[in-house]
Amino acid sequence: MGLPQVFAPFKRDPTFYPSPKMAINSPPEDLAYVACLYVGTKINRPDYIAVVDVNPKSETYTKVVAKVELPYTGDELHHFGWNACSSSLCPNGRPNVERRFLVVPGLRSSRIYIIDTKLDPRKPNIVKVIQPEEIKKVTGYSRLHTVHCGPDAIYISALGNEVGEEPGGILMLDHYSFEPLGKWEIYREDQKLSYDFWWNLPNEIMVTSEWATPTTIENGLNPEHLKEKYGNRIHFWDLRKRKKISSITLGEENRMALELRPLHDPTKLMGFINLVVSLKDLSSSIWLWFFEDGKWQAQKVIDIPAEPAEGNLPDILKPFKAVPPLVTDIDLSLDDKFLYVSLWGTGELRQYDVSNPFKPVLTGKVKLGGILYRADHPSGNKLTGAPQMVEISRDGRRIYVTNSLYSSWDNQFYPEGVKGWLVKLNANPEGGLDIDKEFFVDFGEARAHQTRLRGGDASSDSYCYP
Template sequence: MELPSVFAPFKRDPTFYPSPKMAMKSPPEDLAYVACLYTGTGINRPDFIAVVDVKPESETYSKVIHKVELSYVNDELHHFGWNACSSALCPNGRPNFERRFLVVPGLRSSRIYIVDTKLNPRQPNIVKTIEPEEVKKVTGYSRLHTVHCGPDGIYISAFGNENGEGPGGILMLDHYSFEPLGKWEIDRSDQYLAYDFWWNLPNEVMVTSEWAVPNTIENGLRLEHLKDRYGNRIHFWDLRRRKKVSSVTLGEENRMALELRPLHDPTKLMGFINMVVSLKDLSSSIWLWYYEDGKWNGEKVIEIPAEPTEGGLPEILKPFKAVPPLVTDIDLSLDDKFLYVSLWGIGEIRQYDVSNPFKPVLTGKVKLGGIFHRADHPSDHKLTGAPQMIEISRDGKRVYVTNSLYSTWDNQFYPEGLKGWMVKLNANPDGGLDVDKEFFVDFGEARSHQVRLRGGDASSDSYCYP
C-alpha cells in the first residue's frame, strides 16, 4: 500500500542499509572522492578533494571532474568520512539524518573541513571550517586521523595532544553543528598511543590501535625509535561507559598496529589488524582479534616475509639488504569473505579468502609499483610509489587503490619522487584479482590517499542487523 504524501518527508536516506547483505545489493557507485595532497611535495599549494567519475559508461570515466581546494596549505589530508551512514538505523541511532557531508580533517594541521555533497555531488563545496585552535581548546587533541559516523555523533581519532605527545585518543563532533564536544574517553587506563578505531555496535565494544605520537612520526621514520616508540597493542573498550577493559599485545617483536577491520556481521565479535614490521626479520603480519571464553585474544593468521635484494634500495633500507612488505592498509569486503592487503614496500595488492578467519587462503595477487617489483600499470602508465590505501565497492566487485602513505615517509621510502595515482582492480566473486586496464587516474604532482565512494563503501558504514 502506498503511504500518504504526508509521510514523504520522513523517508530515510536510500544509501542507509540495516545489514551488510542488503548494502551489497545497492546500486554501483558513480563518483569517488579522493584526498589529494601537496603537503611534503615542495609545492606550496593547498591540498584538495578530487571528484573522480567511476561510472564506466560516462564520457568522463576515470577522469578528475572537479577539485575542492582547501583554504590553507600544509593540512596534509589523510583519512576522512561521512557525517552519517547506516549506523543511523541502529536502535539508538538517528534515522532522520542523511549521508550528505564529508568530514575532512587535516592530519598535520588538525583543521576540519565540512564538505557538502548534496546540492551538486559532482561539484561539492566547503560549507564550514573548524579551526585547529578550537579543536585543541575543547578536546586537548591534535593530528586528526580516522573519521567514523556513529549512531550518536561523529567520532574522530587523534594521534596526540596539542604538544605533539600523548595520550592520543578519540574526540567527538556534534551531529548537527559539527562543533567539537570533547574527549570521548572517560577511563583510558594505561592506553597512551593511538591510531585507528572501530566498533561492534550491538555488543557496545570499541576497538582501538596504536601507531605513535606526532613528535615521533611527523619528521619521518627513525629506525632507533622502532623498538620503544611505536605501538604493538590493540585495546578493547566498553563503548557506552567509555572505559578501556582489556588490551592484547600482538607479538613483542612487532611494531605499528594500524588498520582495524571488524567483521561487518554484527553477531561476530572479531576482526583483522595489520602489523607493519617485525623487528626480527622485517616481515609484516595480519592478526585476528576475537572474543572467546570471556576474554579478548589475538592470533597471527598471515605472515608476509621481506624480499632480499641489494639493488635500488632507499637509504633507510640499505643496511638490511631487503625490502620489507610494509603492509600499511587492509580492507574487508561487506560479505566478510575477502580481505585485501596492500604491500606498500614490495608493490602488491593481495586478496585472501577469510571465510575461515583463522585460516586465510591467498586467492589473488597483482603487482603495482613498489621498491621491489617496480611494476607499471598494464596500460603502460609508470607507477611511482606503491599500493597503499584500499577501498572496496559495496558489492565487492571493484577495488580502488591509491599510493601515498604519509608525506615525510613517502619521501624516505620513495626518494625518487611519488606522484599520485588511482587504479581499479576487478575482483572475482569466487576469488581472483586483475587490474582494470581502462581505469587509471593521474593526479600529477599531488599525492593521493583516502578514497570514499558516493553512497558508501566497505569501510565507511557499520551495521546493527545481521
C-alpha cells in the first residue's frame, strides 16, 4: 500500500551516508572546489574559489569552469568546508539541512564567506559575508582555519584571540543563519595553542592540535622560535561538556602538531597526527593516538628523516645543509586502509597501508616538485612548490594534491616562486600510486591550497554508524 497523497515524506540529502562503508559506494565526484590565493605574491588581487571539472567524460575535464571572486583583498584562503554533511544523520543531528554551502574563512583576515553551490554547482555565488569584527566581538577569536560540519552547528578553529595571541580555540556558527554563536570551550584548562580539530561523535570526544599563534607565524618561520613558540601537544576533550580531559606531548623534540585524521570507523577511538619537524634532526613523524587501558595514549609509527643537501638550498635551510621532509598534511581513506602523507620539503607524496595502524607499511610514492627532487609533472609541466594539501575521493581511487603551504612560508622555502597547480594521483586498491598524466590544472600566479569535492570527500564527513 502506498503512502497517502497528503503525506509528503522528507527526503534527506542524497550525499549524506550513515556509515563510511556506504559513502565509499557513492557516485564519483564531478567537480572540485579549490582555494586559490594571491596573498604573498606580487599581485594585489582578491583570492578566489576555483571550480574545476574533474569528470573524465566531460568536454571541460581538467578545466577551471568558473571562479568565485572574493570582494576583498588579503583574506588568504586556506582551509574551508561544507555547512552540513553525514554527521547530520547522527542521533543528535539535524537531518533537514543539506550539503549546499561552502563555508570559506580567510586565515589572515578572519572574514567568512558563505558560498551557495546548489542553484548551479558549476557557478556558485557568495550569499553572505561575516566580517572579522563580528567574529572577534562574539567569539574573541581570529585567524580562522579548519571548518567541520557538526551535527548541531558549524565548527571552526581559530589560531588566536582577537589580537593574534593565545589562546586559540574553536568557535561555532548557527546551521541556518550562519551567525557566530561564541566560543566552544567551557573548560580549556592549560590549552593555549590551536590548529586542527576533529572528533569521534558516538563517543563524544573532541581532539585538537597545535601550531603557533598568528603573531608567531604570519611573518614567516624563524627557526629560533621553534623550541619555545611552536606546539607539540594533542588535546582530548569531552565533546558534550566542552571540557579538556587529557593532553599528550608528542615527543619533547618535535614541533608543529598539525593535521588530525581519526579513523572513520566510529567504533575505533584512534587516529593519526603529523609532527612537521624535529629539533634534533629535522625529521618528520606520524603518531597514532588511541584510547587504551582507560587512558589516552600516543605512539610514533612513522619516522621520515631529513636528506643531506649542499647546493641550491633556500637561505632558511643553508645552515643545516639538509632538506627536511616537512610533512605538512596527511589524509586517510574512508576505508581506513591507506594514509597519504605529503612531504612538502623534499617533494614526495607517500601512501602507507595502515590496516594495522600500529605498523604502517609504505606501499607507494611519487615525486612532485620539491626543494630536493624538483620533479616535473609527467605531462611536461613544471612544478613549483611541492605536494601539500591532499584530498581523497570517497571510493579511495583518486587523490587530489595542491602545492601551497602558507604565503610567507612559501616565499621562504621556495623563493623562486610558487605557482598554483592541482594534480591527480590514481591509487591501486591493493596498494600503489601513479600520477595521472592527463590531469594537470595550472592556476598561474595564484597559489592553490585546499580542495573540496562536490558531494563529499575523505575529510569532509563524520559518521555515527559502523
